Amino acid sequence: MAELAVNVDHVATLREARKVSYPDPVAAAIAAETAGAHGIVVHLRGDRRHIQERDVRILRKVVQSKLILEIASNNEMLGIALDIKPDVVTLVPESHEELTTEGGLNLIAHQNTIKGNAEELQNAGIKVCIFIDPDLDQIKVAHTIDADMIEIHTGAFCEAETDLEKQEEFTKIINAAKIARKLKIGVNAGHGICYNTIQKFKGLDEINEFSIGHSIVARSTLTGMYQAVKDMLELIKEL
Numbered sequence: 001m002a003e004l005a006v007n008v009d010h011v012a013t014l015r016e017a018r019k020v021s022y023p024d025p026v027a028a029a030i031a032a033e034t035a036g037a038h039g040i041v042v043h044l045r046g047d048r049r050h051i052q053e054r055d056v057r058i059l060r061k062v063v064q065s066k067l068i069l070e071i072a073s074n075n076e077m078l079g080i081a082l083d084i085k086p087d088v089v090t091l092v093p094e095s096h097e098e099l100t101t102e103g104g105l106n107l108i109a110h111q112n113t114i115k116g117n118a119e120e121l122q123n124a125g126i127k128v129c130i131f132i133d134p135d136l137d138q139i140k141v142a143h144t145i146d147a148d149m150i151e152i153h154t155g156a157f158c159e160a161e162t163d164l165e166k167q168e169e170f171t172k173i174i175n176a177a178k179i180a181r182k183l184k185i186g187v188n189a190g191h192g193i194c195y196n197t198i199q200k201f202k203g204l205d206e207i208n209e210f211s212i213g214h215s216i217v218a219r220s221t222l223t224g225m226y227q228a229v230k231d232m233l234e235l236i237k238e239l
């Protein structure tokens, strides 16, 4: 069975909407783990729009499964990651204007900087995952720079409006997952996955881990985090 890493950023979004101390993403992470989540993900953004450094530091102390920190590949974030030492760092592109991460990292354009940053993290015992579009050239570069894992950006597939477009986008994900597995890179997938789109991944055994946030946090407002994670785990078990 593939693993489920639960992203609790949007619990912090609700907190930051009022600049109060609740709901706490740390409490949500504990509930997600209690329901069986295999990892907890947070994205510490440069603009601190949701997750704060305080959250990451406390999560490092309380997460029992695996703490995955998403960051932009820059000096400020590298310093924080090397200090807090999550189990995994996922390098993502970031821009202030975007509502959420809009695409994978362009490894071809930023190969040297990313390689240097990835090496520093790996030398500190942190596994490095790189968030990229399902593009064979990007995967080849991820292999060249010795990334431990890639996370395939599933946003275009999840947001596709027609069946044809959905099928085309999913074919890219299948091809990307298979080539990455051949190159012996770990394969994760995430962005935009919900309780419906997850079912399309049936039979795609190359994916080790799904990273899912918004749909789980959204459901948790109605069912509680424990039940929302259990529901997603049931669907992943059937893939």
Ligand code: PXP
Binding pocket: 007, 009, 043, 070, 090, 092, 100, 101, 131, 151, 190, 191, 192, 193, 211, 212, 213, 214, 215
């Ligand atoms: N993976 C990455 C790299 C992301 O940036 C995000 C969004 O923060 C996710 C997965 C989770 O996406 P969603 O919230 O749409 O499930």
